[in-house]
Amino acid sequence: MQGQNISDIIEKYLKKILAESEQVEISRSEIAQLFNVVPSQINYVMKTRFTIQNGYIVESKRGGGGYIRIEKVNLLDDVDVLDSLIETIGDSISQREGLAIVQTLYNNEVVNRREANLILASIDKQTLAADNRMQENSFRARILIGILNHLRYES
Amino acid sequence: MQGQNISDIIEKYLKKILAESEQVEISRSEIAQLFNVVPSQINYVMKTRFTIQNGYIVESKRGGGGYIRIEKVNLLDDVDVLDSLIETIGDSISQREGLAIVQTLYNNEVVNRREANLILASIDKQTLAADNRMQENSFRARILIGILNHLRYES
DNA sequence: ACTTTGTTTGACTAATGTTGACTATTATTA
DNA sequence: TAATAATAGTCAACATTAGTCAAACAAAGT
Numbered sequence: 001m002q003g004q005n006i007s008d009i010i011e012k013y014l015k016k017i018l019a020e021s022e023q024v025e026i027s028r029s030e031i032a033q034l035f036n037v038v039p040s041q042i043n044y045v046m047k048t049r050f051t052i053q054n055g056y057i058v059e060s061k062r063g064g065g066g067y068i069r070i071e072k073v074n075l076l077d078d079v080d081v082l083d084s085l086i087e088t089i090g091d092s093i094s095q096r097e098g099l100a101i102v103q104t105l106y107n108n109e110v111v112n113r114r115e116a117n118l119i120l121a122s123i124d125k126q127t128l129a130a131d132n133r134m135q136e137n138s139f140r141a142r143i144l145i146g147i148l149n150h151l152r153y154e155s
Numbered sequence: 156m157q158g159q160n161i162s163d164i165i166e167k168y169l170k171k172i173l174a175e176s177e178q179v180e181i182s183r184s185e186i187a188q189l190f191n192v193v194p195s196q197i198n199y200v201m202k203t204r205f206t207i208q209n210g211y212i213v214e215s216k217r218g219g220g221g222y223i224r225i226e227k228v229n230l231l232d233d234v235d236v237l238d239s240l241i242e243t244i245g246d247s248i249s250q251r252e253g254l255a256i257v258q259t260l261y262n263n264e265v266v267n268r269r270e271a272n273l274i275l276a277s278i279d280k281q282t283l284a285a286d287n288r289m290q291e292n293s294f295r296a297r298i299l300i301g302i303l304n305h306l307r308y309e310s
Numbered sequence: 311a312c313t314t315t316g317t318t319t320g321a322c323t324a325a326t327g328t329t330g331a332c333t334a335t336t337a338t339t340a
Numbered sequence: 341t342a343a344t345a346a347t348a349g350t351c352a353a354c355a356t357t358a359g360t361c362a363a364a365c366a367a368a369g370t
Contacts, residue, residue, distance in 0.1 A: 129297055
């Protein structure tokens with residue numbers, strides 16, 4: 001039997017619920033209590049077992065009536081393309097290279113023209129207007145990767 | 156599932172009314188009594204859920220016959236609203252406020268759902284993952300303004 | 311055995327919501 | 341016009357959640 005540690009058990013518990021419904025909304029402290037672990041262990045489970053690569057989106061809110069919501073999403077077919085693009089980007093990318101990435105997305109029909117232009121607006125040199133080139137390229141990389149990760153699934 | 160805290164409930168109550176008519180006029184104390192909260196909680200709800208970023212304008216009057224009036228505004232009809240939206244962004248904006256703005260763009264059919272999610276991905280806290288909060292909010296502001304200006308001159 | 315990777319824990323931090331005392335404004339009444 | 345009543349606004353303390361991070365511990369590789 002594999003999966004005997006408590007994180008695996010919590011993971012199974014939640015995925016069983018998610019097999020029935022599209023999403024779960026939990027109270028971190030309640031789940032923690034239910035499995036007799038500290039609350040932050042729930043964060044660990046989220047971070048290691050409910051990632052976007054696995055097809056899950058996790059959202060949360062603090063304060064009174066706070067929650068953690070896990071949503072199961074359908075991963076698309078182009079995931080491999082997206083992965084390799086993300087790899088290409090790394091942690092820094094120029095505007096010219098960014099344009100090429102968006103072009104690729106458009107050519108592969110991952111995004112349409114309007115969406116492509118929207119992305120370009122967000123990674124535009126003038127938009128980012130960073131203090132220095134390194135910072136600008138760094139944020140451009142993060143934004144593009146965030147968008148690519150988003151394109152993994154249909155919402 | 157969602158909306159366990161009383162502020163969310165009050166928000167929903169008011170938005171239900173606003174779905175029918177363009178505006179509501181309430182008595183702060185009456186609403187407070189209706190939901191069994193202190194009057195100032197109504198101000199909290201206004202400040203966090205009925206801002207211009209959310210697409211609402213709140214006006215009020217004190218004294219006898221005082222009121223709080225919530226008005227739904229339309230981005231398309233009102234060019235000034237877009238401008239004031241950009242103005243409220245300034246050079247820094249939180250993820251929460253950013254979400255409110257994108258939601259408003261969607262509600263006003265300036266963008267569709269897919270585009271809205273694309274924008275949200277680009278201004279997401281995790282996407283930006285800046286060294287500090289100020290930097291994160293600063294770049295979020297630049298991106299949003301860049302996108303808003305793009306949308307303005309696009310259609 | 312040693313090293314690397316994964317898990318568990320708890321102290322500290324951050325975000326959001328609730329409450330009430332005090333203040334400000336407007337209308338009504340003396 | 342001055343006093344009073346009837347509203348709404350502000351602000352800071354407190355309450356209620358979730359998040360981060362690094363240390364301790366455990367398991368798996370080499």
